[in-house]
Amino acid sequence: MGVTIHDVAKRAGVSPATVSRVLNDRPGIRAETRERVLKAARELGYIPDFSARSLATKRTHTLGFLVHARHSLSSHSFYGQVLAAAEKEARQHGYHLLFSTVHDEAPLMLEEQRVEGLILAGCDIPRALILHLKHSGVPFVLVDNHLPGVNSIVIDNEGGAYEAVSHLIRLGHREIGFLCEWMEDLSFAERFAGYKRALQDHGLPYRPELVAEGEPRTPGSGYIAAQRLLQKARPSAVFVANDLTAVEAMRAFREAGLDIPKDIAVVGFDDGDLAPVAYPPLTTVRVFRDALGIQAVRRLLYIIEHPSTPPLQIRVFTKLIIRESCGTPLHAQLPPMPADAGA
Amino acid sequence: MGVTIHDVAKRAGVSPATVSRVLNDRPGIRAETRERVLKAARELGYIPDFSARSLATKRTHTLGFLVHARHSLSSHSFYGQVLAAAEKEARQHGYHLLFSTVHDEAPLMLEEQRVEGLILAGCDIPRALILHLKHSGVPFVLVDNHLPGVNSIVIDNEGGAYEAVSHLIRLGHREIGFLCEWMEDLSFAERFAGYKRALQDHGLPYRPELVAEGEPRTPGSGYIAAQRLLQKARPSAVFVANDLTAVEAMRAFREAGLDIPKDIAVVGFDDGDLAPVAYPPLTTVRVFRDALGIQAVRRLLYIIEHPSTPPLQIRVFTKLIIRESCGTPLHAQLPPMPADAGA
């Protein structure tokens, strides 16, 4: 316990400097000496001390991964997967991840020499914090969040939503609702924009009475949103801004006597754990969580190596996953399927 | 960027040693001097360098949090919540968390001076690794896993299961099935044990044809398990070893024309994100994820401070959460509810 570079040096009959050199693959070491040192190190089970090394090199080979402390329940799973992917990627580059929740303002003591850069995940990271970081020049990237001029990895919320409601339209729906937890959330706002653009591009009017939101951060928010929607209108389909809300909404629909997808089709967003096991299995927009994690660390590492690289926004596209919550094309219901005709 | 203890010393007109002392609340400093130093430090925005400090003190104030790389999908959410709680608790003690997935054997370079202890979460942590750690004397605790003689925080799987099936029995069920992904998993085995004990304690026979497992790590495992069960028997209720599996099983039941809970009652285990939004909302056994995280870091911190403390197993109890997947007492169906009688 505690074999230092000195011990290795002594055993190999060289100086600590030489040991350091061979262990760090520095040039200018005779092959024979290198072998001798390597052997000594191996025999002694030498492992360089992390603190000493980073004190000398000013590099910690560590990245901070921050999520906001209070975020919706479902996002535990979401960011958990981003985190896992990020860790895997980081590990491949010889980096470690320091995980932390950011509490309100979070002075971020950690950024002071403990980590080389930060990954901030989620759109509820305080804007003030982001601006502070940007100002202070620390390398960092945002994930699932963005701000002009800062490096970020974003989900194609608008495009994903567009595709989702286009799908609904293609199925023959004309009165398509939009549901979300609350509009203030950046992601939801973007998904809402995609919803509206799809409507417009297909010549459908945007009708405010077809959209409803729930209560900011309360469980059952989707249930509430759906009830509110039902009081105002009776769309034949809804696009819901995330899976959890969608599943809750489906419950409300069912309780209102509506069959899914026959009476009302629903598509969600995220394709997390819930979607495949929902009843009925939820058609939804898949967001590639690992891609978010992987890209985040790649980008961050690049920024660290090239500090003056101009900021970039990296957009990871989504994919519509069709399951059963939208059923078959609406019009197909009028003329029954050939095979069914005889039955 | 880079104000050191020397700068503070110079500005306060004292030596670095003195600065170090006041910043670490060491005794023997005149109040007046202390103020002067504090003021200088504040004005300069001094922040101690992490590496330098830990090199000198041999303490990193960092804990490693490890989960196995390949674990069932649903557990992302589960351990995400444990992690978040652990981080919060650690932070309150001035500690940070280094997150990592352990890949197969994982040499764990990190334990060499980077972290003061390890939290290993999940029961798929390789046993060899645990034994190695135990042998090497590193402070560590297991979460949701255990081994004789090692510190661990465990879920009361057996008790939770016992309570769950007791509930089913209380409702009047006599033929109760057991479903899980695969029996080799430690947690599932314990839940199975609880199932059997409940049967026995209530004078019901254990019938092997009432238990079925799915496929080890494949999605839809619960669906498969349920199908297998249905081929062998037709219980009036099932206890399923975890929520995801339960939800998948419910789907299979529904497809087999069974109504839940009328034809078959089901209760799960975990009470994760899925349970409340399942259809129907799942009666299940809640495991307190934050308690797991909190206790893990508390225990680990204690071990670090008192290295020779004897190993402990800490069991966190569960709680049966009643929702709708079990319906009302079986016998109550015969004589309809008074209020309904007239309808």
Place this chain on the structure above:
DNA sequence: AACCTTTCCGAAATCGCTTTCAAAATGCAT
């Protein structure tokens, strides 16, 4: 054999903080 390059390697300084040890300052009693 003497000399000049190159190639290798070691001494020592450094990174920023903690801590021991002894000296300086202070307080108190005489």
Place this chain on the structure above:
DNA sequence: ATGCATTTTGAAAGCGATTTCGGAAAGGTT
């Protein structure tokens, strides 16, 4: 005032690496 016991403080030695700089060894030429 003087002496002694206490408090306070500073100088310097680590902690365990890396890295600069110059000297020693090795290799090549006349």
